[in-house]
Every structure is written in C-alpha cells, then in structure tokens.
Amino acid sequence: FLRGYWHDLIATQLTALAAAERLDDPGAQAQAHRALARADGRLRRFAESRAHLERSLELSALAGDPSAQAATHNNLGNLAQLQGRHREALEHSRRALDLYRGLGHRFGEAHALNSIGWQLAVLGEHAEARDRCGEALDLFLEIGYRYGEAATSDSLGYIHARLGLESEALKCYLRAREIFRDLGDRFEEADTLSRLGDLYRSIDDPAAAQDAWSRALALLDDLDHPDADGVRAKLREAAAG
Known part of the structure; x- marks a missing residue:
C-alpha cells in the first residue's frame, strides 16, 4: 500500500472480502x-x-x-x-x-x-x-x-x-518528507513535496519551489496518480513567470 500498488491491493482485498462473506464473518468483511x-x-x-x-x-x-x-x-x-x-x-x-x-x-x-x-x-x-x-x-x-x-x-x-x-x-515539511521517503511511501512523499513547493513559492524561492514540485511530479507520474495534473499545472504557471 505504501508503494502505491493500489490496483493490486484492490484485487487482493476483493478476494479477501469474498472469503469473509463465505465464512459469514462481519468483522473480516x-x-x-x-x-x-x-x-x-x-x-x-x-x-x-x-x-x-x-x-x-x-x-x-x-x-x-x-x-x-x-x-x-x-x-x-x-x-x-x-x-x-x-x-x-x-x-x-x-x-x-x-x-x-x-x-x-x-x-x-x-x-x-x-x-x-x-x-x-x-x-x-x-x-x-x-x-x-x-x-x-x-x-x-x-x-x-x-x-x-x-x-x-x-x-x-x-x-x-x-x-x-x-x-x-519548513522544518516540519522536511522532516515529513524524510520519513515518508525512508518508509517508501511515494504518494505521501509527493504530497508533502507539493506543499513544500507551495511554501518555497510563498517565501519567494522559485528555484526551490520548482525543484520540490518536479520531484513530486516524478513520483506521481510513476504512480500514474491523478494528482500529477495539479502539480504539473503549478510547474507550468511557474515557468510562465
């Protein structure tokens, strides 16, 4: 789940749900x-x-x-x-x-x-x-x-x-990103990087903002996640000046 294999998880849990239904186990269902x-x-x-x-x-x-x-x-x-x-x-x-x-x-x-x-x-x-x-x-x-x-x-x-x-x-975001990266949770790492980019933009550090968004986008694209579109829009806006 942390690495983003959500379709695989769905397939596995549908199998688990069917088994729990056969056993008439409401807790497992x-x-x-x-x-x-x-x-x-x-x-x-x-x-x-x-x-x-x-x-x-x-x-x-x-x-x-x-x-x-x-x-x-x-x-x-x-x-x-x-x-x-x-x-x-x-x-x-x-x-x-x-x-x-x-x-x-x-x-x-x-x-x-x-x-x-x-x-x-x-x-x-x-x-x-x-x-x-x-x-x-x-x-x-x-x-x-x-x-x-x-x-x-x-x-x-x-x-x-x-x-x-x-x-x-900044300290909080960097700590969160470090832990998510260590744990291998690419989605949450990307989510934090996106907000980190927003923070850098707000303190007038466009280079750091674009770097954070670019890292977030790479992770989200690799996960084929729909949130990639929002990060891509931030990068386009930044490039347009």
Missing part, C-alpha cells in the same frame, strides 16, 4: 471494505470509497467492534476531507476520537487528533489545529510510530505556514 475504501480513495474513486466505508460501518456495528467503528469513522473523515466536506470530516474524526479514548486506544487517538487538527486548519482555525496536531505528535513519538510522526509533521507544516511561521513550517 468490515476490514476488507476499509482496505478497499483506502485504495479507492487514493485513486480518487470517491463514490466507491464511500460505499465501502458505509458498509464497513454497518458490519463493524454488527460485529460489536467499537475499535473498527472508530477506524471507519476516521476513514470517513479523511474521505470527506478529500472531497472538500470539511465540517462533515471534522464530525467523523471527533466521533473516532471519542471511541478511541473510550477504549484507551492511544494509537487510534493520535490518528484522530491529527485528522481533527488538519480539518481545523483547512477551516481556518489554526491555533486549535496546532494544539490538536501537537497532541497527536506527542503520542506518535511516545508510541514510536514513524508514519504517524511524518503525517503529523506534514499537518504542522501546513498549519505553521498559515500562521506565518515559515521557518517552523
């Missing part, structure tokens, strides 16, 4: 639907992703698994965020946080806090966003989960940039 939803979301197939998540939520309730329900709410929040429905995203992430805290599930709590922070940032509530992401980062560092550290560092980079703290934003 819910897990397969969540995996399918994540892959469809990365491919920007939002309707398919939402259908899988709604079914996963039903099956998780049937299985009596609040942890799976929390994970699905977090996924629904991420999907709504990708579609620009940020208030809805925030509601799902807050529901996930409540469930995770009720379970004492610190790993899930950290994920939900980062999601909440990101959504608050996009909604312009930057001070609270920084607090929530700061809590998430502390938890991820305590747990020792590097992917979470990278994801939250990326969120904090965006937040610091919006607060006019460009130096802090």
Whole structure:
C-alpha cells in the first residue's frame, strides 16, 4: 500500500472480502471494505470509497467492534476531507476520537487528533489545529510510530505556514518528507513535496519551489496518480513567470 500498488491491493482485498462473506464473518468483511475504501480513495474513486466505508460501518456495528467503528469513522473523515466536506470530516474524526479514548486506544487517538487538527486548519482555525496536531505528535513519538510522526509533521507544516511561521513550517515539511521517503511511501512523499513547493513559492524561492514540485511530479507520474495534473499545472504557471 505504501508503494502505491493500489490496483493490486484492490484485487487482493476483493478476494479477501469474498472469503469473509463465505465464512459469514462481519468483522473480516468490515476490514476488507476499509482496505478497499483506502485504495479507492487514493485513486480518487470517491463514490466507491464511500460505499465501502458505509458498509464497513454497518458490519463493524454488527460485529460489536467499537475499535473498527472508530477506524471507519476516521476513514470517513479523511474521505470527506478529500472531497472538500470539511465540517462533515471534522464530525467523523471527533466521533473516532471519542471511541478511541473510550477504549484507551492511544494509537487510534493520535490518528484522530491529527485528522481533527488538519480539518481545523483547512477551516481556518489554526491555533486549535496546532494544539490538536501537537497532541497527536506527542503520542506518535511516545508510541514510536514513524508514519504517524511524518503525517503529523506534514499537518504542522501546513498549519505553521498559515500562521506565518515559515521557518517552523519548513522544518516540519522536511522532516515529513524524510520519513515518508525512508518508509517508501511515494504518494505521501509527493504530497508533502507539493506543499513544500507551495511554501518555497510563498517565501519567494522559485528555484526551490520548482525543484520540490518536479520531484513530486516524478513520483506521481510513476504512480500514474491523478494528482500529477495539479502539480504539473503549478510547474507550468511557474515557468510562465
């Protein structure tokens, strides 16, 4: 999944889903639907992703698994965020946080806090966003989960940039990019590089901006990802002066 083999993941999880259905195992079915939803979301197939998540939520309730329900709410929040429905995203992430805290599930709590922070940032509530992401980062560092550290560092980079703290934003983005690269998550590395380019442009460093966008584009083109078009447009605009 980290390396971007989403079509392969879909094929594998469809097989897993069929097996879980034959066994009449709602928990395993819910897990397969969540995996399918994540892959469809990365491919920007939002309707398919939402259908899988709604079914996963039903099956998780049937299985009596609040942890799976929390994970699905977090996924629904991420999907709504990708579609620009940020208030809805925030509601799902807050529901996930409540469930995770009720379970004492610190790993899930950290994920939900980062999601909440990101959504608050996009909604312009930057001070609270920084607090929530700061809590998430502390938890991820305590747990020792590097992917979470990278994801939250990326969120904090965006937040610091919006607060006019460009130096802090740069540190966060560079840290996030380094970890994503070490982990082999090419999509998230590209996503961070794209925002890093935006930051360089905002501080009037066009050469660094174009370098970051070019690196992001190479990764996205290699993944055959639709987000490549947006990065390509940034490079065209920069070249046009």
